[in-house]
Amino acid sequence: MVDREIEQSKTLGNMIDKHSDAVVDSMKVEVEKLKEQISLLTDVLINKIVPVIRKSESFEASFEKTKGQIIHEIMKLSESGRFDRQAIHDLSVRVFGGKDTSLTKESLQTIGVVMPTCDRPGNLRSALTSLTEQTRKPDKVAVVNDGSVDISSVLEDFAHDLSILVLATPEPYSGSSVARNIGLESLNTSYIAFLDDDNLMFPSWLEKAAGFLSKDEKIDILYGAQLRDDAQLTTVKNWFFEPFDFQRLKQGNFIDLN
Known part of the structure; x- marks a missing residue:
């Protein structure tokens, strides 16, 4: 009876392993397809759409910036080698539009x-x-x-x-x-x-x-040091600055949003 249960457990374990491998392989295939689609879409955007709109000189700098952002997001996908939801979101905003990517002259550098x-x-x-x-x-x-x-x-x-x-x-x-x-x-x-x-x-x-x-298209966010007013400090300036730590940031916010 015990041997039979052990054999059944082994069989179930093998089925789970095969199913997991199949899921992983399927995800890899989907990621590769997604990369190909993004590459094709980017090629069309950069080589076909952008040159047409560039006929207006006022938009050239804006499109150069957008092109750099798109390439940056694609590199994030390529380097990660996995389904990066944030990278795909950022890329889709750059390509299809969003509140922060208006290409009008009025919204540039506002x-x-x-x-x-x-x-x-x-x-x-x-x-x-x-x-x-x-x-x-x-x-x-x-x-x-x-x-x-x-x-x-x-x-x-x-x-x-x-x-x-x-x-x-x-x-x-x-x-x-x-x-x-x-x-x-x-x-x-x-x-x-x-x-x-x-x-x-x-x-x-x-x-x-x-x-x-x-000056750098790869930088999306920055923060600086703070000078805190502490009544107990009369001669020494109380500067507050925390070096950036991405792992720590994933556990909890340590950066003051000011």
């Missing part, structure tokens, strides 16, 4: 800022002031109210200096993540920065960050 705020109108005023002092002012500022305090009077004071989109969370105190996502969805600018209402932005931050991103 900057948006997402600013969640919660019952701190005084701090909000200071944060908005730091945006008006930027050497490169943002094209749009999405202020998302996650509190119950009326901030309309504060926003009115900046109406002439900043293009402000006034938003609110579905319910007060939904949390900063909800507020940031609402602001993020509302913007269609080339670049997006985050600034909480209790922080200030150094005057050249937007200009320097946008310039750095535009």
Whole structure:
């Protein structure tokens, strides 16, 4: 009886192994097909569609940037050797369009800022002031109210200096993540920065960050050091900077979105 059960277990194990191998082989075939389709699509886009639209000189730089982004996403697929959902998503956005890939002259190199705020109108005023002092002012500022305090009077004071989109969370105190996502969805600018209402932005931050991103097509996100105001520190500047660690980031966010 025991020998029979052992034999049955071995048979079941062999069936599972064969089924797993078949699934893996099938996925490899599908990935190869996908790569071929992407290669063909890219060839058509770069060699046939782009030259036609390039007849308009104002679009040439924009299409050069898009072409570089497409090639970068294809390389991510080729190097990974697996079904990379993020790479395919990024590639499809580049090819078929999306909020962040508009090729119009007006949206080229535009900057948006997402600013969640919660019952701190005084701090909000200071944060908005730091945006008006930027050497490169943002094209749009999405202020998302996650509190119950009326901030309309504060926003009115900046109406002439900043293009402000006034938003609110579905319910007060939904949390900063909800507020940031609402602001993020509302913007269609080339670049997006985050600034909480209790922080200030150094005057050249937007200009320097946008310039750095535009120089390297492989870089999609950047963050910088922070100077923290600690009442206990009177002589030493409290700089906060964490070196980038992708494995650590997958376990939990250690980067302050400001």
